[in-house]
Amino acid sequence: MRKQTYKIEDVYINSVFSSVGKKEAEGPLGEYFDAKYTDDMLGQSSWEMAESTLMKNTVSGALTSAGKTPDEIDMILAGDLLNQCTASSYGLKELGIPYLGLYGACSTFVEGLCLGSMLLSGGFANNIAIGASSHFCSSQKQYRFPLEYGEVRTPTSQWTVTGSGSAVLNKEKGFAKVSEVTIGKMVDLGITDANNMGAAMAPSAADTIYTHFKETGKTPEDYDLVITGDLAWVGSDILLELLRDKGLDLHNHTDCGKIIFDKNKQGVKSGGSGCGCVASVFSGFFAKKLKENEIQKVLLLGTGALMSPTGVLVGESIAGVAHAVAIERVDA
Amino acid sequence: MKKNLSKKEYAEIVKRKSPPSPIIRDVCYAFVIGGLFCVLGQAISSVIKSFGLGKEDTAAITSAAMIFLGAFLTGIGIYDDIAKYAGGGSLVPITGFANSIVSPAIEYKTEGQILGVGAKMFTIAGPVLVYGISASVIYGVIYFFLK
Structure with a gap:
């Protein structure tokens, strides 16, 4: 009988880093986020590059917090909501880390944690970084209507978070396993x-x-x-x-x-x-x-x-x- | 223990759990705000008329003024805030049509003037133009033969 659950041995979450936009920072969890951006564009000229920058800064934050340089990371597993995983591939290309792009819609971050844990547990790597991001404006543009278009949101609709999270997993130590x-x-x-x-x-x-x-x-x-x-x-x-x-x-x-x-x-x-x-x-x-x-x-x-x-x-x-x-x- | 939920059973659960749109409130907002756009249009029309312009010129200038207003409010980022409440009240007047063209033009500026602004400006208004113009041609043909 097929099983969907896998036991993981000796895999630790060494560090995490979170970044959010202005609205998220003003929300109930505002004080907990590591980086907060008041400029939705993050100094870039397009929403796509803004989200790429968000991803890059967040992953860099997690690496710094883990005390690792990009050269020490065996693989990065990252994804986002944009076509062709724009934010991940454009944002992370300069880090020079072996890259596996993921798409699991909003499940991407946990998909990354699952795959990263299995790769480490299986002995295929020693340090793996995970990253995922979304941006309200780039998602709105791709999936719905232009930002300035007048629309009424239905009571069941959800607001895409401008935010990113990254984790470094390894086999040595961490705050959680x-x-x-x-x-x-x-x-x-x-x-x-x-x-x-x-x-x-x-x-x-x-x-x-x-x-x-x-x-x-x-x-x-x-x-x-x-x-x-x-x-x-x-x-x-x-x-x-x-x-x-x-x-x-x-x-x-x-x-x-x-x-x-x-x-x-x-x-x-x-x-x-x-x-x-x-x-x-x-x-x-x-x-x-x-x-x-x-x-x-x-x-x-x-x-x-x-x-x-x-x-x-x-x-x-x-x-x-x-x-x-x-x-x-x-x-x- | 129920094992396999059918799509029909699930649709009933979702319907029960999903709050409905507040229709009465939405309709009231649309009526009042949409009405205010119309009052404004009428005011512009009356002022222009008082300068002694004819019926057709007055209508054309009033439309142009309202289109400008819609585009301007979109440009400064206010129209979508009004529309959040107004719904159909800001969608139906000609200002809404301006908003539907100007908002993608702003959004796709980052993708260039030709394939960005030029190609994508009509992603929302395009169908309105296609079917609006088609309908007016059919109406014109019928009118021609019935006249």
């Missing part, structure tokens, strides 16, 4: 509304969480928190109901898309989304909570809506995918 990863299946339950990504992703998140607990024999009580990426308010609500139907009560669930913005004050409708959402909230907020020993064990899920604007136009529904990584605090 990766114990298991669960690679998720794509699940499509027929959502065609591109403004309801939470609903498109919730079934895959439920499937991965359910599979993780079934295969490991663990229960939600084995974790302090089960953190999903960007299901936001609507998607989280659906997730909990789907899991209840499967007999699983996820009382310790939280979602990065729910906590990064103030739903009532920041006009983000259902909440945050984007690769940068889980990447920056994990790297900025939860990593610090692990370091400070406020939490010890978390199950982190990256949730991605595998939506292509062309796919939506030709009438196809949107599949979701979710990967999980079990992270445990290591006493210093």
Whole structure:
């Protein structure tokens, strides 16, 4: 029988770094992020290059924090939401690190953590960097309408986070270790509304969480928190109901898309989304909570809506995918 | 324990969990703000008329003024803030048409004047032009034979 969960040996999260834009910095988690940019353009002349710069600065921050030079990193696994992974490839090309580009929509950061952990655990590398980013303006331009176009956002729509997160994994030491990863299946339950990504992703998140607990024999009580990426308010609500139907009560669930913005004050409708959402909230907020020993064990899920604007136009529904990584605090 | 949820069952869950758009509030905003655009247009029209211009000239100048206003408010980044509340009230008037052309023109400037601004300026307004002009041609032909 196929298993989706893999045991990981001796893989540590050595350092993390998070960067966000102005709106995220003004949100409830503002104080936790390492770098905050008030200029959405980051001094560049296009949104695409702004996001590339965001990615580059964030990865550089994680390397500095790990005390590593680019030459010491065996591979970098990175991805974003733009066509051809523009932000990752243009942003990271000058670092000279062997590069594997990833696309898992908003699940990319956790996809990177899963793959990086497996590569290290399998003995294929000693140091691996992970990076993921999203930018509200570049996403808006590619997936929706021009920034200045007058549109009304529906209550289920989500706000793409301008943010990036990066981690350095290695076999030596770190503030936390990766114990298991669960690679998720794509699940499509027929959502065609591109403004309801939470609903498109919730079934895959439920499937991965359910599979993780079934295969490991663990229960939600084995974790302090089960953190999903960007299901936001609507998607989280659906997730909990789907899991209840499967007999699983996820009382310790939280979602990065729910906590990064103030739903009532920041006009983000259902909440945050984007690769940068889980990447920056994990790297900025939860990593610090692990370091400070406020939490010890978390199950982190990256949730991605595998939506292509062309796919939506030709009438196809949107599949979701979710990967999980079990992270445990290591006493210093 | 339910194992496989059908798409139909899931659609019902999603419908139940997704908050609906506040239609009454949206309609009120659209009526008031859209109405204000119309009042402004009427005011411009009346002022121009008072200079003694004919009906056709007045209509043309009023349209041009409203298009300018839509483009100007888009350019200084205000139109989308109004539209957030106004919805159809800012989409339907001619100012909305200006916004739909100016906003991609601004957005795609970084991709160059030809393939950026030139090619992508009509990504939103293009269908309106194609079907609007087609409809007016058909109407014109019918009118010609019925006259």
